Amino acid sequence: MSYEIQKTEAEWRAQLSPDEYHVLREAGTERPFVGEYTDTKTVGVYSCRACGAELFSSETKFDSHCGWPSYYAPLAEDRVEYIEDTSLGMRRVEVRCARCGGHLGHVFEGEGYGTPTDQRYCINSISLTLKPAE
Numbered sequence: 725m726s727y728e729i730q731k732t733e734a735e736w737r738a739q740l741s742p743d744e745y746h747v748l749r750e751a752g753t754e755r756p757f758v759g760e761y762t763d764t765k766t767v768g769v770y771s772c773r774a775c776g777a778e779l780f781s782s783e784t785k786f787d788s789h790c791g792w793p794s795y796y797a798p799l800a801e802d803r804v805e806y807i808e809d810t811s812l813g814m815r816r817v818e819v820r821c822a823r824c825g826g827h828l829g830h831v832f833e834g835e836g837y838g839t840p841t842d843q844r845y846c847i848n849s850i851s852l853t854l855k856p857a858e
Contacts, residue, residue, distance in 0.1 A: 725805070729775045729824035740774065747850050748774045748826040751818065756791025759849025764793070768856040770847075775824035779803050780847070782857075786839055792829065792846050796839035804828065819845060826851060 731739070736749050746752035761770070770780040770793075780795045788794035798804045802822060809818040809830065819828045829847035837844055 725825060727823060727825045731824075736774070744773060744850055747848050751827040753829075754792075754848045754850050759792060761793045761849040761852060761854060762791065763787075764854065766854060766856050768854050769799070770795075770852040770854050772821040772824060772826050772828070773851055773853045774826040775821060776853075777803060777821055777823040779821065779828070779852070780845070782854075786837065788837060788844055788846070790844070790846055793849055793852070795845040795847065796837070796841045796843055798845065806831070819847065821851075828852075 733749070737745055740748060743754070747754055767782045769778050769782070771778050778799055781799055784795045784797045786794055786796060805820045805822045807818040807820060809816045816830045816832070819831050820826060821828060828851045829845065832844045832846060833842060835842070835844055
């Protein structure tokens with residue numbers, strides 16, 4: 725896949741902390757209930773930590789109690805890309821930043837949350853940066 729923001733692995737490693745690199749560039753997952761945005765209620769916009777693309781709004785963030793920040797929709801469909809993920813012996817849908825290809829998390833459907841889309845974007849806090857509303 726070709727992305728607007730392209731860097732070598734060395735450039736990504738220089739820009740990101742080892743934990744950020746592991747999640748964003750190697751599709752890792754941070755431990756549940758430890759991310760800085762898991763329980764945040766601050767109003768604002770969540771951007772990709774790797775490239776700054778605005779991805780999610782606090783207006784779509786909800787308490788799923790799953791251990792990671794959850795949103796029921798991205799800011800716009802063209803902000804993220806979806807990739808089938810069959811690792812761990814199950815079918816999931818990986819969510820990546822459409823601008824740089826950074827791994828964000830996964831999206832799940834049909835779990836019964838009372839959200840307008842019946843979707844849960846389960847996103848790693850370490851993949852995001854929150855810009856509070858002014």
